[in-house]
Amino acid sequence: MITARLMGGLGNQLFQYAAGFALARRLGVPLQLDATWFRGVTGRRYALEPFTLSGRVASDSELRAAGIRHPSAWARGLARVGIRKPAAIRGHAREPGFSYWDGFLSLGDGAYLDGYWQSERYFAEVAQVARAEFALRRPPDAENQRMLDAIRGAEAVGIHARRGDYVTDARTRDVHGHAPAEYYAAAVARIRSLVRAPAFFVFSDDPAWAAQHLRVDPATVIVGHNDAGRDYEDLRLMSACRHHIIANSTFSWWAAWLGERPGQRVIAPRHWFRDGPDARDLVPARWERR
Numbered sequence: 001m002i003t004a005r006l007m008g009g010l011g012n013q014l015f016q017y018a019a020g021f022a023l024a025r026r027l028g029v030p031l032q033l034d035a036t037w038f039r040g041v042t043g044r045r046y047a048l049e050p051f052t053l054s055g056r057v058a059s060d061s062e063l064r065a066a067g068i069r070h071p072s073a074w075a076r077g078l079a080r081v082g083i084r085k086p087a088a089i090r091g092h093a094r095e096p097g098f099s100y101w102d103g104f105l106s107l108g109d110g111a112y113l114d115g116y117w118q119s120e121r122y123f124a125e126v127a128q129v130a131r132a133e134f135a136l137r138r139p140p141d142a143e144n145q146r147m148l149d150a151i152r153g154a155e156a157v158g159i160h161a162r163r164g165d166y167v168t169d170a171r172t173r174d175v176h177g178h179a180p181a182e183y184y185a186a187a188v189a190r191i192r193s194l195v196r197a198p199a200f201f202v203f204s205d206d207p208a209w210a211a212q213h214l215r216v217d218p219a220t221v222i223v224g225h226n227d228a229g230r231d232y233e234d235l236r237l238m239s240a241c242r243h244h245i246i247a248n249s250t251f252s253w254w255a256a257w258l259g260e261r262p263g264q265r266v267i268a269p270r271h272w273f274r275d276g277p278d279a280r281d282l283v284p285a286r287w288e289r290r
Helices: 010-027 060-065 073-080 102-106 124-133 142-152 170-176 181-194 207-213 228-239 250-258
Strands: 002-005 031-034 092-094 112-114 155-161 198-204 221-223 243-245 266-268
Touching (some): 002 010, 010 112, 010 124, 031 060, 142 221, 155 181, 155 207, 155 228, 155 250, 181 243, 181 266, 198 207, 198 228, 207 221, 243 250, 250 266
Parallel strands (some): 002 112, 155 198, 155 243, 198 221, 243 266
C-alpha cells in the first residue's frame, strides 16, 4: 500500500495523486489518500472527488492500520518545545526539496508520500494512464458544454491568469509573485507567430481584471461562469484548448499537461517564483518559457 498525503489546492492535489499513483502502479500495490490535512483551518478542500480515480481516501482506521497517526495540535506543541517526541509515521518519505528527487525510485511498499512532488518526472512513465485517472466522472452542464463546443471548434488558445492570494496575501505574493500583463502580451505575440488564426479563451479567478487586461482582440472570450467550487469545470475547458499560455500556477500547468496533443504550443513564465525554491524540474523542457 502506498499512501499519498494531500494538501493545498486542486493543482497541488493532482501532483500528489499522480506521484502516488505512479509509485503504486510501479510496485503493483494499492494507493490510498490521506486527506486529513483539510480538517484544519486551511481554507482548502479535498478537490479530487469529481475525477475517476482508482485511489481512494483512507478512513482514520485505515490510516492507523498503515502506521499513520497524526498528532493533535497539543501534542505538536509539546514536540516543538522538546517535551514530547514527534510522532513517527511508518514509511515516511518527506520530499527533501522542490526539484526532482532521485530517491523516489527507491521507495517501496508502505511508503507515505509527504510533499508536493511538482515534476512530471515522478509520473512520466505512466502519463497516459494518469490522464485517464483525471477524466471527469460527470458530463458538463449545458453552459459548459456550449463553451466546450466553441473551444473544440476553434484553434483555441487557453490563457490563464492566477490572481487571488497571489495578489491579496502579502506572504504568498512575496514567494510567488504573479505574471504581469507584459508577460501575457509577449506570450500572445509568440503564439500569433506560431499558430494560424488563434482564438483566445481567458480563464482567471479575477475575471474583471482579465477582461480589462487580457482582452487581446475583440473576439477574446472571458470565461467566468464557473465559481471556485467548480474549478474542475474550468480545468476541463482549459485542457480542451489546443495551445496554452499558463500562469505560474499548478492549476494551469495541469490544464496544459492534460490537454497535450500533437502540435501543442505551451508558453510558461520564465520565473515560477519571485523568491522561492528551484523550479527547474517543474516546467517540461518541451514547453517554452518567456
